[in-house]
Amino acid sequence: MQLTVNGQRREVTHPDEMLVWVLRDELGLTGTHYGCGIGACGSCTVLIGGQVTRACLTPASAAAGREVTTVEGLARGERLHPVQQGFLENPLQCGWCLPGHLMSAAALLERTPDPTPAQIEEAAGINLCRCGGYNSIRRAVARAAELKREGL
Amino acid sequence: MEAGGPVKPVTRRRVLIGLGSGAGLLIVGAPLALNAGRPALVEFIEENGTGPQDAPRNPDLWFEVTPAGVTFFVPKVEMGQGIHTALAQIAAEELEVTPEQLTVRQADTARGYAGGTMFTFGSTSVKALYRPLREAAATLRELLREEAARQLGVPAGRLTAAGGSFFVAGSRERIGYAQVVAGKQGEWVIPKAAPVLKARRDFKRIGRAMPRTDFRDKVLGTATYGYDARLPGMLFGAVARPPRFGARLVSASVGAAGRQPGVERVVIDVGAGFAGVVARTRTQARAAVASLDLRWEGGTTASSADLDAQIQAGSGSVLRRRGNVRAALDGGTVVRAEYRTPLAAHAHLEPLAALADVQAGGRIEVWASTQYPQKIVDDLRGVFGKDREVLVHPTQLGGGFGRKAGQHAALEAARLSAAVGKPVHVGWTREEDLQHAFYRPPTHHVLRGSVGADGRVRGVEQFTAGGDIIWGQTGMPEFVRDALGFDPGGLLGQFLPYDLPAYRVVNRREALPVPTGYWRGLGVLPNTFALESFMDELAHAAGADPLAFRLRHLGSGEDGRRLRGVLERAAQSAGWGTPLPAGRARGVACCLDLGTASALVAEVSVQERRVQVHRVTVAADPGLVINPDGARLQVQGSVMMALSSALHEELTIQGGRVVESNFDRYRLLPMRDAPEVEVILIESGEDPQGLGEPVMGPAAAAVANAVFTLTGQRLRTLPLRPGT
Numbered sequence: 001m002q003l004t005v006n007g008q009r010r011e012v013t014h015p016d017e018m019l020v021w022v023l024r025d026e027l028g029l030t031g032t033h034y035g036c037g038i039g040a041c042g043s044c045t046v047l048i049g050g051q052v053t054r055a056c057l058t059p060a061s062a063a064a065g066r067e068v069t070t071v072e073g074l075a076r077g078e079r080l081h082p083v084q085q086g087f088l089e090n091p092l093q094c095g096w097c098l099p100g101h102l103m104s105a106a107a108l109l110e111r112t113p114d115p116t117p118a119q120i121e122e123a124a125g126i127n128l129c130r131c132g133g134y135n136s137i138r139r140a141v142a143r144a145a146e147l148k149r150e151g152l
Numbered sequence: 153m154e155a156g157g158p159v160k161p162v163t164r165r166r167v168l169i170g171l172g173s174g175a176g177l178l179i180v181g182a183p184l185a186l187n188a189g190r191p192a193l194v195e196f197i198e199e200n201g202t203g204p205q206d207a208p209r210n211p212d213l214w215f216e217v218t219p220a221g222v223t224f225f226v227p228k229v230e231m232g233q234g235i236h237t238a239l240a241q242i243a244a245e246e247l248e249v250t251p252e253q254l255t256v257r258q259a260d261t262a263r264g265y266a267g268g269t270m271f272t273f274g275s276t277s278v279k280a281l282y283r284p285l286r287e288a289a290a291t292l293r294e295l296l297r298e299e300a301a302r303q304l305g306v307p308a309g310r311l312t313a314a315g316g317s318f319f320v321a322g323s324r325e326r327i328g329y330a331q332v333v334a335g336k337q338g339e340w341v342i343p344k345a346a347p348v349l350k351a352r353r354d355f356k357r358i359g360r361a362m363p364r365t366d367f368r369d370k371v372l373g374t375a376t377y378g379y380d381a382r383l384p385g386m387l388f389g390a391v392a393r394p395p396r397f398g399a400r401l402v403s404a405s406v407g408a409a410g411r412q413p414g415v416e417r418v419v420i421d422v423g424a425g426f427a428g429v430v431a432r433t434r435t436q437a438r439a440a441v442a443s444l445d446l447r448w449e450g451g452t453t454a455s456s457a458d459l460d461a462q463i464q465a466g467s468g469s470v471l472r473r474r475g476n477v478r479a480a481l482d483g484g485t486v487v488r489a490e491y492r493t494p495l496a497a498h499a500h501l502e503p504l505a506a507l508a509d510v511q512a513g514g515r516i517e518v519w520a521s522t523q524y525p526q527k528i529v530d531d532l533r534g535v536f537g538k539d540r541e542v543l544v545h546p547t548q549l550g551g552g553f554g555r556k557a558g559q560h561a562a563l564e565a566a567r568l569s570a571a572v573g574k575p576v577h578v579g580w581t582r583e584e585d586l587q588h589a590f591y592r593p594p595t596h597h598v599l600r601g602s603v604g605a606d607g608r609v610r611g612v613e614q615f616t617a618g619g620d621i622i623w624g625q626t627g628m629p630e631f632v633r634d635a636l637g638f639d640p641g642g643l644l645g646q647f648l649p650y651d652l653p654a655y656r657v658v659n660r661r662e663a664l665p666v667p668t669g670y671w672r673g674l675g676v677l678p679n680t681f682a683l684e685s686f687m688d689e690l691a692h693a694a695g696a697d698p699l700a701f702r703l704r705h706l707g708s709g710e711d712g713r714r715l716r717g718v719l720e721r722a723a724q725s726a727g728w729g730t731p732l733p734a735g736r737a738r739g740v741a742c743c744l745d746l747g748t749a750s751a752l753v754a755e756v757s758v759q760e761r762r763v764q765v766h767r768v769t770v771a772a773d774p775g776l777v778i779n780p781d782g783a784r785l786q787v788q789g790s791v792m793m794a795l796s797s798a799l800h801e802e803l804t805i806q807g808g809r810v811v812e813s814n815f816d817r818y819r820l821l822p823m824r825d826a827p828e829v830e831v832i833l834i835e836s837g838e839d840p841q842g843l844g845e846p847v848m849g850p851a852a853a854a855v856a857n858a859v860f861t862l863t864g865q866r867l868r869t870l871p872l873r874p875g876t
Contacts, residue, residue, distance in 0.1 A: 031373020
């Protein structure tokens, strides 16, 4: 089976396995993190066709024919995506949950370029951060929205 | 509790040159142990006699200067606490380089950080390395200055170091560090005079915000954690787990596992209690482990109620005795209260993980997210032979909180790799991580106190019991633990930091049938919850304002002064005593731990039996702050983790196993429960103290105290459940 990941066609030999393992162990894209396997922590969040998706609950075969975007696909060469810049300016601690927050925020800003604090809360609130970086996450997403509107 | 012990002074002789002589390479380090094999170390050995018996292969080498720049090999692991950044700032300060000129790299065990010195625990990293690291960096700077002076033909005193170069006073001439090293002929010689450390008023980097050295890789998704370690040709492993704590594997056979797809090898060693599978994918390995034919015997069938029954305060070792407590409690208004805290998990979001490459009869190489790399070396030598060459590369850690001081995944990966002759990665599932770990032990606290008509505490009697923490993770025999009577980990936050005329503390430790051990801050969260709740109860019994009551009971010494500082600043910023909207109240608590004073004001409401924390104001005084941004994250993170414990976290034991298998049942603080946390940093000392854990102390008590003020209900058990 073939998958399109970050704009590249990739051959996948275990389409029945969960996307998080196929991305990490088969395709070497270890930026997408495993945290719970039941969709509760959000560390594995990726975009499939632009939709926020838990890669730990989604068989790779479910992504066939659709565009998968992972954290590795956010930057354009040296140019960071606004959500990456937003978190660089408002860092978390260990960063294991970070890819999930980046992907959730990227999807939020696509459909809501000027989110209210409540909309940020709703989008980011489905992902856990054990280091307790919630104050940073709120600021990082708000900052990312500002950067995106400024055309970063 | 007392401030931490003084930092051991590091003499000039403890700073070593590793290698030089015109090789274009200069290595400087401070030996936490030494190597008799390197000629440049002779000077050290002459001064100190022979080296320790367990001298490692290499000294601790911190810096390398090459024509490409200065590389700093950090001897502590990064688990999110920002230690690589903080230590780089300290190094850059004395080296007189910009952060951009310093390449920061994680040291591996081959660089020789012997014994426990790479062990990253107890909020000790900055505190312990603040002076030795500065001395090593300053020695390097002065070595370079002497050599630069020789090469330029000017007196060393005319050279000013800045931005990785020396500038000649009164001229435009300059020479870069790399150029100095490249132009060096012959041996480097340690300067006769000890390097002069910079005065605090001259600091350019310490005390200022500096961006995290590790965070660009993290936002790009390219940072390597233990779960991400990869080698060509690697396979994936999974390991069988006992059905109950303490159960022994008595027989095992391959069963259907050997015929499962992708399975490369089934590894069974009943004597070692080990059964695992190597497969081409992780999913295949896990599926095959589930179909192994295993028989387990024994182990515990304990339940949470059994643990609670075992943890009963009331007798034990007398840890403190001041004044006549019996007489003090014989008058005034007497208050008695009991508190309990539950078994809790670390729940670091990256489960245990390691990659091992065991070369037949040769070197064992491991990449692991570990707080204690040297322990992996020791554990592997215990299995594969004490002379075996073992190299451990610590990776980034996706959280640790004490759990990654033990790293069984490395040993498991190594057993599997040895059997299959290829590199094997083992990454635990969340279920394994929650159900087969060691835990924060439950505690029980019984306090009796009395306040007089003058509004002052007459005396306090305190009984505490808890499961083992440090003893739970070391090989200390039970009779020694019993003779000592207490667990040192349980002592953190154990003592009321107030000036009381009579005070008696009795502590009791218990070995529980479930594994218990280090959890962020050890005793500080459970103890401070009990003590600072009780202090509040005494304040209310005295009809006093809880803040004023605390301030009134602080001593006039250093500890009292620092606690007064944080209490006053937090209270002022939180608007203590000013009106709040209906349905809200404030609570206060403070803590002195590992040399750091902290005070916290929580503003809460209670809605449908749920506590909502709206705002937290916390003041922390760690003596000296290296990186204000990093310090704020540490304080906020401590508050959030403590709130998570205060509001949600509790593990249940049933039939000798943990009931909660994942985050659907073991609830962590979600964003909607996370208040804005205002952090006030106070610097009242010469040297930095610990900041990763002490602020775990006051949050739970401050919230419980606020709930009491709001509802009149005193919640004495964590997690806090009002109205039940």
